[in-house]
Amino acid sequence: DAGVIQSPRHEVTEMGQEVTLRCKPISGHDYLFWYRQTMMRGLELLIYFNNNVPIDDSGMPEDRFSAKMPNASFSTLKIQPSEPRDSAVYFCASSLTTSGGDTGELFFGEGSRLTVL
Amino acid sequence: DAKTTQPTSMDCAEGRAANLPCNHSTISGNEYVYWYRQIHSQGPQYIIHGLKNNETNEMASLIITEDRKSSTLILPHATLRDTAVYYCIVRVAPRYGQNFVFGPGTRLSVLP
Numbered sequence: 001d002a003g004v005i006q007s008p009r010h011e012v013t014e015m016g017q018e019v020t021l022r023c024k025p026i027s028g029h030d031y032l033f034w035y036r037q038t039m040m041r042g043l044e045l046l047i048y049f050n051n052n053v054p055i056d057d058s059g060m061p062e063d064r065f066s067a068k069m070p071n072a073s074f075s076t077l078k079i080q081p082s083e084p085r086d087s088a089v090y091f092c093a094s095s096l097t098t099s100g101g102d103t104g105e106l107f108f109g110e111g112s113r114l115t116v117l
Numbered sequence: 118d119a120k121t122t123q124p125t126s127m128d129c130a131e132g133r134a135a136n137l138p139c140n141h142s143t144i145s146g147n148e149y150v151y152w153y154r155q156i157h158s159q160g161p162q163y164i165i166h167g168l169k170n171n172e173t174n175e176m177a178s179l180i181i182t183e184d185r186k187s188s189t190l191i192l193p194h195a196t197l198r199d200t201a202v203y204y205c206i207v208r209v210a211p212r213y214g215q216n217f218v219f220g221p222g223t224r225l226s227v228l229p
Contacts, residue, residue: 004160033217035219042221045219093161105166106217108159110159
């Protein structure tokens with residue numbers, strides 16, 4: 001299996017520009033998570049989906065952030081307009097829940113490092 | 118709200134067992150203990166999880182106290198590649214939700 005695939009791996013942009021980060025979860029997984037990691041705040045859960053439906057977006061910092069999951073194999077995290085404080089590594093993760101079981105294991109992608117100048 | 122408490126950092130000699138403690142004194146009956154680690158610049162990696170009983174896999178062992186208020190992750194023979202930040206997470210089983218909350222973790226340095 002190819003694992004969780006994120007793109008781009010690195011993005012440098014200027015303040016005010018739109019940024020779109022992409023994620024392809026592991027095939028068959030029914031949960032998808034977006035996390036953000038900074039030195040100051042560590043790993044923060046932004047939003048997660050179950051069967052393509054957003055379940056909890058309380059971690060999304062503000063209206064400039066939006067996430068979509070149009071199908072089971074693709075998700076985007078968009079920042080518009082971007083600001084320097086959005087600079088971070090953004091991780092996507094997916095997991096599979098089996099009925100009656102507790103796998104719960106998150107598989108993380110390699111992350112997208114965003115720098116907003 | 119942080120549900121777990123871990124030491125900020127630990128050192129371990131290569132080849133020796135690394136014992137990473139975690140305090141979760143407010144754990145509920147339906148909450149599992151998970152351990153993940155993050156090697157520099159990579160995404161976190163699942164290690165092990167458990168509910169009540171001790172667990173072992175090819176990576177590590179998880180020892181949970183009888184009252185479930187604390188646990189210890191054991192890497193039996195630490196190598197330099199085990200240098201990473203280790204996260205202890207408490208969460209409910211998947212059928213109740215999938216919210217993993219990562220705290221600051223323990224930075225383990227394996228020394229040659």
